[in-house]
Amino acid sequence: MKEYHELPQPEDISIEEREDAMGGYLMMFAALAAGLPLPMLNMIAAVIYYYVNKKKSKFVHFHVAQSVLSQIPTSLLNGVLVFWTIRTFFGDRNFTDNFKGYALAVLVANLAYIGFSIYAAVKARKGEMYYFLLFGRISYNIAFRVRDDERIPKKAINLPPK
Amino acid sequence: MKILRDSILLIGSFGLIWALFTYVPVFEDVDVGISMEQEEHLGKVIMETFYDSKTHQRIENNAADSALRKIATRLQTGLGLTEYDYNIILVKDESINAFTLPGGNIVVLTGLMEFAENPEEVASVLAHEMGHVEKRHVVDRLVAEFSLTVLFSVLTGGDGVLLQDILQTLLSQGFSRTQEEEADAYALDLLVKSSVSPRALASFFRRLNTKYGTADDQLEILLSHPAKNSRIKSSLEYKIPEEFEAKDFELDWEKVKASI
Numbered sequence: 001m002k003e004y005h006e007l008p009q010p011e012d013i014s015i016e017e018r019e020d021a022m023g024g025y026l027m028m029f030a031a032l033a034a035g036l037p038l039p040m041l042n043m044i045a046a047v048i049y050y051y052v053n054k055k056k057s058k059f060v061h062f063h064v065a066q067s068v069l070s071q072i073p074t075s076l077l078n079g080v081l082v083f084w085t086i087r088t089f090f091g092d093r094n095f096t097d098n099f100k101g102y103a104l105a106v107l108v109a110n111l112a113y114i115g116f117s118i119y120a121a122v123k124a125r126k127g128e129m130y131y132f133l134l135f136g137r138i139s140y141n142i143a144f145r146v147r148d149d150e151r152i153p154k155k156a157i158n159l160p161p162k
Numbered sequence: 163m164k165i166l167r168d169s170i171l172l173i174g175s176f177g178l179i180w181a182l183f184t185y186v187p188v189f190e191d192v193d194v195g196i197s198m199e200q201e202e203h204l205g206k207v208i209m210e211t212f213y214d215s216k217t218h219q220r221i222e223n224n225a226a227d228s229a230l231r232k233i234a235t236r237l238q239t240g241l242g243l244t245e246y247d248y249n250i251i252l253v254k255d256e257s258i259n260a261f262t263l264p265g266g267n268i269v270v271l272t273g274l275m276e277f278a279e280n281p282e283e284v285a286s287v288l289a290h291e292m293g294h295v296e297k298r299h300v301v302d303r304l305v306a307e308f309s310l311t312v313l314f315s316v317l318t319g320g321d322g323v324l325l326q327d328i329l330q331t332l333l334s335q336g337f338s339r340t341q342e343e344e345a346d347a348y349a350l351d352l353l354v355k356s357s358v359s360p361r362a363l364a365s366f367f368r369r370l371n372t373k374y375g376t377a378d379d380q381l382e383i384l385l386s387h388p389a390k391n392s393r394i395k396s397s398l399e400y401k402i403p404e405e406f407e408a409k410d411f412e413l414d415w416e417k418v419k420a421s422i
Contacts, residue, residue, distance in 0.1 A: 073172070073176075077176075095338075096339075096340055097184050097185075097340065098184050100183065100184070101180050101181070101182075101183035101184025101185070102180055102183075102184075104179075104183040105176060105179040105180040105182075105183055108179050109176060109179075133168050133171065133172060134165060134168035134169055134171075134172055137164060137165055137168065138165065
């Protein structure tokens with residue numbers, strides 16, 4: 001049976017935690033813009049931000065995990081789009097309806113990602129949880145699930161000589 | 163289980179949006195940036211360059227030319243209202259090909275007339291070229307190859323070298339596969355409206371494939387109009403309306419060919 005740590009309530013979360021949690025989402029935009037020609041670059045920045053901040057608190061851990069995970073699909077989709085565009089441009093330059101449909105769908109995915117991220121950043125700044133579809137559930141598991149090493153009592157046990 | 167459900171929901175939504183944007187034509191009515199009047203003017207200057215180059219000998223006033231006119235007139239009647247004033251000319255060249263130039267100008271090579279077994283086959287190729295005209299593929303291609311600035315400079319009295327370059331591009335480069343398929347679909351409808359059997363297009367392409375194989379580089383028309391089996395198949399599968407009745411062109415085709 002899964003066990004979860006209790007969720008912190010907004011009044012228990014410090015301003016620093018809220019800002020670190022919010023930073024996870026906002027930093028993605030800077031990284032996304034910088035990494036646009038090579039979408040996978042922003043993933044590196046996201047992972048670094050995650051490892052730097054995840055120990056700060058479970059609330060921060062949840063939000064930075066959610067921002068990293070939610071970025072994976074859009075990064076992959078953007079990567080495929082860049083590859084497909086270059087391949088077509090240097091190939092027969094036949095931008096098919098399928099390609100155009102994909103490009104528009106990727107645009108919609110990016111806009112949705114940006115919209116949800118801004119909303120989540122605002123929520124994080126208020127000290128609230130906000131769960132994305134799929135990634136919210138996974139991030140909650142990552143941040144709040146009681147791990148095996150957390151079950152072992154931390155206090156020292158005196159034992160007789162061996 | 164909930165994670166699986168969420169994953170399916172996310173992937174499914176993306177797939178649905180992709181399919182929606184693919185099959186709902188978002189880009190079809192995008193303005194190409196050149197008006198009909200400008201295209202007509204562009205066609206005029208390009209045709210002048212074409213005649214001036216003297217590398218192309220125009221065939222006029224013989225049986226082949228009048229046969230081509232007869233075929234073109236039938237198709238234009240089937241076409242009904244159009245913004246184009248068609249100018250279809252026959253040029254002496256052994257290649258089995260036809261070209262679409264801006265402003266409704268279509269060049270048919272004598273090689274095509276000689277290869278065709280009947281006037282219906284010529285009509286099918288001509289209908290296909292008219293499809294490129296009506297769908298404004300030529301302008302699309304010109305805008306893609308040359309910028310709008312370059313094209314406008316031609317319209318306001320561009321230099322001869324540039325015009326030669328544009329003409330060469332139009333004569334040598336093909337359309338995209340999507341454009342070819344659009345022109346095919348247009349041609350099949352137009353053939354039916356003109357009382358010409360739409361199967362003529364398939365039979366023409368099939369004969370080309372049989373005679374020359376699918377080695378596209380052997381034959382110019384295959385290079386510029388790739389006769390893939392899928393295109394032959396879609397021509398063959400085209401549903402002819404029940405009330406359709408083919409009308410003969412009443413041309414002595416052997417005599418027409420002999421006049422070339």
